Amino acid sequence: MARKRENENVSARTVFSPYARLFSVPGARAFSLAGWFARVPMATVGLGSVLLVAGETGSYALAGAIAGTLSLAFAVASPQWARLMDRIGQSPVLRWTALLYLVTGLAFVTVVVADGPRWAWFALAAVCGASGSNVGSVVRSRWAHALPDAEQRQTAFAFESVADEVVFVAAPPAVTVLAASVSPPAGFLTGLLLGVVGGLVLSRLEATAPPVERRVAGEPRPRVRVLTPGLVAIAVTYLAMGSVFGAIDVVVVGFAEAEGHPAAAGLALSTYAAGSLVAGLAYGVLRLPGTLVSRFLACALLFGLAAQALHLVDSLPVLVGVAFLAGLAIAPLLVAGMSLVESRVPRAALTEGLTWTSTGLTVGVTAGSALAGAAVDAWGAEGAFAVPALGAALAGLVGVAGWLVLRRPDAPVVAEVPAGRDGGLTT
Structure with missing residues (x-):
C-alpha cells in the first residue's frame, strides 16, 4: 500500500x-x-x-x-x-x-x-x-x-x-x-x-x-501594425467567447432564483470556472499534435459544441453538471489563442497584442450580459440559456473563419518612421 x-x-x-x-x-x-x-x-x-x-x-x-x-x-x-x-x-x-x-x-x-x-x-x-x-x-x-x-x-x-x-x-x-x-x-x-x-x-x-527596444538618434524606427488580420480574427473569436461568459452569469443567476435557490448560482458558476481550471492544467502539460492554428480551430469548435449542452438544462443538478462540461472547453481556447498571438506579434508589441484579445473578451462580456438580461425577461431563465449556447456556436463559426485567415502568415512591420517624428507602435 x-x-x-x-x-x-x-x-x-x-x-x-x-x-x-x-x-x-x-x-x-x-x-x-x-x-x-x-x-x-x-x-x-x-x-x-x-x-x-x-x-x-x-x-x-x-x-x-x-x-x-x-x-x-x-x-x-x-x-x-x-x-x-x-x-x-x-x-x-x-x-x-x-x-x-x-x-x-x-x-x-x-x-x-x-x-x-x-x-x-x-x-x-x-x-x-x-x-x-x-x-x-x-x-x-x-x-x-x-x-x-x-x-x-x-x-x-x-x-x-x-x-x-x-x-x-x-x-x-x-x-x-x-x-x-x-x-x-x-x-x-x-x-x-x-x-x-x-x-x-x-x-x-x-x-x-x-x-524596451532602444532607439538610436537619426535612425528610422519600424512602425508595427499590431491589428493584423490574424490578430483581429482571434480577437473577434474571443469577443464571441466573451458573450458566453457575460450571458451565462446573468442566466444562471436568473435560473437559480426561478428555482427558489438563489445561492446555487454561486455553486454553478464556480463549477463552470472549475471545469476551465481542470482543463487548463491538463492543456498546459499535454504535448498536442498539429500546428498552433489547427489547435486554435479545434479548441474553438470544441467550445462551440460543449456549450450546446446548455439547451438541456431543466434543473439545478443538471445545470451544475452541464456547467462543468462546458467549462472544460474554456481554458484550451484561451491558451490556444494567446499562444497564436505570442507566435505572431513582434516582441516589441507583445503586451499590446495580448491586450487586444482580452479587449475582445471584455466587449463580448458586456454585450452578452445585456442580451441575456433581455432574454430572461422575454423568455424566462430556462429559455434564456439559448443566448450563451448561441454565443458559443458563433465562437466556433468565427473560429473557422479565423482559421482561413490564420493559415496565411501576417506581416506586421509595414513602414519605417523617421526618428524625429512620433512614430510609436500603432495599430
Whole structure:
C-alpha cells in the first residue's frame, strides 16, 4: 500500500513537473504572485459596482449601466496603456495606472455613497475603468520574455489561465459576502485595493519585465501594425467567447432564483470556472499534435459544441453538471489563442497584442450580459440559456473563419518612421 501511494506521488510529480520548472525561472514566483493580486479587480470591480449601486439605490438597471460603463472604458483604454508599456516599459505605466485607479476608484465610491449627481457616477465610472491596465497580458509577456521554448510558454499561458479561473472562483463570493455583511462599498473597495497593491509590487519587479527596444538618434524606427488580420480574427473569436461568459452569469443567476435557490448560482458558476481550471492544467502539460492554428480551430469548435449542452438544462443538478462540461472547453481556447498571438506579434508589441484579445473578451462580456438580461425577461431563465449556447456556436463559426485567415502568415512591420517624428507602435 505504501509503495502504491509512493508511485502515485511520483506520477503526480511527473505530470506536473512542467509547472514546477516554470518557477525555477529567476523572479517568476514574484511576478506571477504579484500579477495574481493585481488581476483581482477583473473579477470584482464589475460585480462590486453592481452591489454598491444596487445597495445604495435599489436599482439594478442603474447598477448594470454603471458596470457596463466600467467595462467598456477598460476595453477602450487598456490597449493604449499596453502600447505605452511596449514603448517605454511596463514599470512606469503600472505605477501610473495603479495610482490613478486608486484615486478614481475612491472618488467613484465617494460620489455614489454621498448620492451625488448621476452624471458624476457615470463620469467617474468611465475614468476608473479607463485607469486599469490589463495585468494578465503584462504577466504573459513576462513569461514570453523569460521562456525560450514554445512548449514552456504554452505551459506558462495555461498556468495564467488557471490563475484567472482561481480569481473568478474565489473573488465573486467573497465580494458578495463583504457587500452583504459589512457594507455595499466593501466588496468594490477590497478588490480595488488588492489590485492596486499587486500592481505597485509588480511595477517594482523591473528585472523580469521585457526590455524596451532602444532607439538610436537619426535612425528610422519600424512602425508595427499590431491589428493584423490574424490578430483581429482571434480577437473577434474571443469577443464571441466573451458573450458566453457575460450571458451565462446573468442566466444562471436568473435560473437559480426561478428555482427558489438563489445561492446555487454561486455553486454553478464556480463549477463552470472549475471545469476551465481542470482543463487548463491538463492543456498546459499535454504535448498536442498539429500546428498552433489547427489547435486554435479545434479548441474553438470544441467550445462551440460543449456549450450546446446548455439547451438541456431543466434543473439545478443538471445545470451544475452541464456547467462543468462546458467549462472544460474554456481554458484550451484561451491558451490556444494567446499562444497564436505570442507566435505572431513582434516582441516589441507583445503586451499590446495580448491586450487586444482580452479587449475582445471584455466587449463580448458586456454585450452578452445585456442580451441575456433581455432574454430572461422575454423568455424566462430556462429559455434564456439559448443566448450563451448561441454565443458559443458563433465562437466556433468565427473560429473557422479565423482559421482561413490564420493559415496565411501576417506581416506586421509595414513602414519605417523617421526618428524625429512620433512614430510609436500603432495599430
